[in-house]
Amino acid sequence: MKGLFKSKPRTPADVVRQMRDLLIYVDLNWNSQEAKREEKMAELNKNIREMKSILYGNSEAEPLSEACAQLTQEFFKGNTLRLLIVCLPKLNLEARKDATQVVANLQRQQVHSRLIASDYLEANKDLLDLLVSGYENMDIALHYGAMLRECIRHQSIARYVLESENMRKFFNSIQLPNFDIASDASATFKELLTRHKSTVAEFLSKNYDWFFKEFNSKLLESPNYITRRQAVKLLGDTLLDRSNSAVMVRYVSSKDNLMILMNLLRETSKNIQIEAFHVFKLFVANQNKPQEIVSILVTNRNKLLRLLSDFKTDKEDEQFEADKAQVIKEIAAL
Amino acid sequence: MTEEGRKITYPLDSGSYRLLYEVGSGVSAVVYKATCLPLNSAVVAIKAIDLERSRANLDDVRREAKAMALLSHPNILQAHCSFTVNSHLWVVMPFMAAGSLHSIISSLFPDGLPEPSIAIVLKEILHALSYLHDQGHIHRDIKAGNILVDSDGTIKLADFGVSASIYESHPSSSSTSSSSSFFNDMAGTPYWMAPEVIHSHVGYGIKADIWSFGITALELAHGRPPLSHLPLSKSLMMRITSRLRLEDAHEQCAKENDKKKKKKKFSKAFKEMVASCLSQDPSKRPSADKLLRHPFFKNCKSPDYFVKNVLQAVPTVEERFKERRIAGGHPDEADSGGSASPPVKNRRVSGWNFNEDVFKLDPVYPEEIEDKCAIKCIQLSGDELSNGDQEGNEESKVEEEDLAKKAILKESLVPNLVSLLSSLELQRGMVMDVLAHCGCKDGQDEKVREQREQQLLGYVRSLQQTVDDLNLQLQREMKRNRELEEALDRLRRKSSEEQQRAISTS
Structure with missing residues (x-):
């Protein structure tokens, strides 16, 4: 009853x-x-x-x-x-x-x-534009940002965001003064550039020129410490990924890129220095160094060797020491 | 809802704030009392986190900032805003004038708070926990040091440095779909940690916070967490907590109190409530909501009572912080995941001063210095052999100064090591004491006793090992110190010769 x-x-x-x-x-x-x-x-x-x-689910039951x-x-x-x-x-x-x-x-x-x-989402791609624009609104930025990161788990959706105009917006969102939002934007940016390997490799080779121009000038040379630190780390992670090897070879053949990285090597921040080293070593290790790269390295040989010999990580790091020894050997032999 | 709070927009540049003075500090963070100039000099607390220090992992910092930005509850410390200032992150927060409960207890109630005041605090914290858990957040570091009090008796839970959300997928496990409700990394502060957190392979959930809540209750009652006089070794803790029962904790605390003064009496309801939180089986621990309905909180007094009975006697945060400094505390040595409040951080690992020494031995920093020293030494002797052309001379002078500094550092390090060693020995004695007490309890069958004896032997051995290790380390340090002194001497001689030569040539 x-x-x-x-x-x-x-x-x-x-x-x-x-x-x-x-x-x-x-x-x-x-x-x-x-x-x-x-x-x-x-x-x-x-x-x-x-x-x-x-x-x-909740405290009583698991989801069905x-x-x-x-x-x-x-x-x-x-x-x-x-x-x-x-x-x-x-x-x-x-x-x-x-x-x-x-x-x-x-x-x-x-x-x-x-x-x-x-x-x-594939049928409603404009929603992704809306989510990206969330970084312009403090109140909803973190919510839209979290949704966006989940949406780009789908490869086709990540490809859409990468290849859309939205990608350019990230260079500004990452540098917003509000730390919560800026760091959320940079987490999404990183996810876009690391999650789906083949898509990222394709994007980077197709958009190499504008992307790295922005990346260098807005992020690696940003006046903001945290922007530089995150950017140089991301650059290292990206270039060292095997799927991006073609992009890496292109990047480390440029004199301008080398100069930027050498400036980062001189930073007072240890964290930035170390991350910069992981990119710098690629320039040195390149077996087909263009003449202009070689001449920069030779001109600065003494300074570089001195810098590198004083260079230490806080924790013992065998890989780092091995890399360093190799780089020193290469430079000395030029 | 936060629309109210959001109406006030705090500026995002350091120029808009004036730092008044330091109210707390740790390895990677300093907390200031400050005013916000554009907002009629409203008083705020600013936590300046040094992002360059190794412990400040950027992902952790981001998680903390996000947690603080998205939580909104009267018993949870929220950030007004955060922004970077060179290599520091400034987190602007409400200023909690009375500081942390840990600092209140250690400055005025070394043997713990009276029960009615404990009830008030715990109830407020349960409200915060209930909210957090409902949101799928695990705080992971509940303790008196993370409970902040304002002068009007407002009580807030702070420090989300290690908190995690069970809804947030972690990058490392992002390939699997729903495995994100358990965490396997170690987080939190050992004495407050639940057994399943220490046995971190099992994974743990929100019930770990309930355990820490129970330990915090004991901390408020006795002035420090149970077993805090034992050394902080993960393996040791593992075995001890696996058989920690409330009676043990109670008896032990009672025993200590006996030594000092009369035995403290707590109500049955209180003991029962704490016992339920400290159940070995996480599923048997009540939820925060259920705890709020426990009889212990029935006739809980209002925050006014807390203001009158506790806060009135307490000096302000800045006074307390100054006192510490004068008393020779080294706030800089403190560990800090960072709470808004000050002296606390020193004692992140409880009121056992041994730990402060341990922190001085924190592997990251001193080791680096020593390594450099060793290298300098080698370079130096090389220099000497290769004799002094002008350039080498100048260099070695600079190095000489460096070396002198390092030598001073050494001098301060060695006594610390010595005191560490003796404190270890002391602790071993204490552990033996406790264990002997445990082992002698009547009504226990032979097997249990035997097992305990085995454990006891294990502890003694592991402690002995530590003492030996430290001895070795000490020897090494002293040797290095000698070498350094010799090098320094050589240099002094050399430079005086230089001078004489310079005088004679001129």
């Missing part, structure tokens, strides 16, 4: 549908009566949270794959992701965080062994 009056439990699809309706309401009636809006907002927050606990699949399917069937992203600035902090976690999780959900999030 008791069961008769209990409302039927909502299915995961119901939760998504209700959330979508509420989002539409909130989007259209933003200027409606305060009390009414508050009520709808509270309901919306509850729905988003419920989605989160279906996807992540069947429920996750249902939810994911319904979510991408409608235009829910777009609505959620567009309405995010209207949500309160807690709901924004929940929504971000929901979106992050959905990128990894498979339905019939397909990542349908990827298909959806």
